[in-house]
Amino acid sequence: MQQQIEFKSETTLLNSDGTLAINGGWARKNLFTFNRDLARPRWRLKEWDFYQLSNGRYMVQICFFNISIASAASATLLDLMTGELINSTKIVPFTIKKFPMNPKGDTPNYFEFKKGGTEVIFDTKENARKISFRGKSKGKPFILDFEMDILKDHENITIVTPFKGKPTRFFMTTKQNCMPCSGTVKHGDRVWTFDKSDTFAVLDWGRGVWPYRNEWYWGNGATYIDGKIFGFELTWKIGNEEFATETCLFYDGKAHKIGVVKLDKEPYLDGSYMKPWHFTSDDGRLDLTMTPFYDHHSGAVFIIGMETHQVHGLWNGHVILDDGKKLEIKDMYAFCEYVVNAW
Numbered sequence: 329m330q331q332q333i334e335f336k337s338e339t340t341l342l343n344s345d346g347t348l349a350i351n352g353g354w355a356r357k358n359l360f361t362f363n364r365d366l367a368r369p370r371w372r373l374k375e376w377d378f379y380q381l382s383n384g385r386y387m388v389q390i391c392f393f394n395i396s397i398a399s400a401a402s403a404t405l406l407d408l409m410t411g412e413l414i415n416s417t418k419i420v421p422f423t424i425k426k427f428p429m430n431p432k433g434d435t436p437n438y439f440e441f442k443k444g445g446t447e448v449i450f451d452t453k454e455n456a457r458k459i460s461f462r463g464k465s466k467g468k469p470f471i472l473d474f475e476m477d478i479l480k481d482h483e484n485i486t487i488v489t490p491f492k493g494k495p496t497r498f499f500m501t502t503k504q505n506c507m508p509c510s511g512t513v514k515h516g517d518r519v520w521t522f523d524k525s526d527t528f529a530v531l532d533w534g535r536g537v538w539p540y541r542n543e544w545y546w547g548n549g550a551t552y553i554d555g556k557i558f559g560f561e562l563t564w565k566i567g568n569e570e571f572a573t574e575t576c577l578f579y580d581g582k583a584h585k586i587g588v589v590k591l592d593k594e595p596y597l598d599g600s601y602m603k604p605w606h607f608t609s610d611d612g613r614l615d616l617t618m619t620p621f622y623d624h625h626s627g628a629v630f631i632i633g634m635e636t637h638q639v640h641g642l643w644n645g646h647v648i649l650d651d652g653k654k655l656e657i658k659d660m661y662a663f664c665e666y667v668v669n670a671w
């Protein structure tokens with residue numbers, strides 16, 4: 329069985345020369361002290377706060393990222409049934425020391441970006457988050473406002489992943505999902521409304537210094553089961569997962585760590601993204617099948633770039649919690665993406 333090293337106390341992430349101070353591992357909240365000034369090489373540092381939310385019909389993404397040579401704020405509304413896409417992006421070049429981002433995504437913090445008519449605000453309190461975006465798309469105002477609940481003592485999965493043979497390369501991420509979400513999207517005279525009864529948000533908070541080329545799978549979703557919030561986080565195929573995998577179940581605010589997750593068949597091998605994806609874990613605690621209904625395909629990779637197949641579907645099967653309780657999953661909306669990144 330794959331080892332899963334759990335950190336339970338505050339731990340320094342980087343040495344003074346930019347090398348990782350730990351081998352890797354995971355925690356139920358962000359316990360890793362990160363000093364961005366120690367990252368080496370500095371120009372390869374990637375930082376982002378990425379929110380995705382959906383009610384199964386519409387998906388919203390709001391993101392701010394800093395990749396040292398540039399920063400960008402973006403927002404997207406996607407109709408998962410028709411493919412209609414509304415997007416706004418503001419890029420600011422040469423930002424190696426501008427727009428410093430929060431060192432932890434799961435503690436109270438505030439971030440604001442304003443440039444050229446585009447505004448992003450991320451406001452995290454102890455038990456709630458508010459996020460907003462102001463910009464333009466297709467010549468019309470594009471305005472997004474959301475608030476989301478954070479359960480009391482809400483656990484997440486925060487993981488540090490090294491890269492073999494590259495001591496200054498690492499990926500640290502917090503995935504905090506299972507956040508009921510409400511809000512509105514406005515584009516010109518059109519308005520879309522989201523309600524906490526059927527809409528959930530996930531925060532993908534990332535900081536890292538990566539090698540040139542990477543690939544990964546990322547699956548995530550949340551729903552209500554018997555009145556309690558259930559969700560999962562499945563990420564693999566990026567970096568050295570010898571010390572922990574970014575695979576976890578969540579139920580009623582608590583994290584239930586599971587082992588290595590794999591697919592019976594990897595869809596990128598033959599382009600079968602719209603055929604069923606069957607997921608299992610090596611400890612027998614997850615057996616889920618996603619039946620896709622939409623492939624949000626974007627980008628391309630040449631010398632540099634990123635290509636994404638974010639596949640949305642209905643999930644069925646079962647999972648087993650730490651105490652042995654078995655949860656039956658029936659037609660749960662969630663997504664899984666396959667990404668190739670080169671930069």
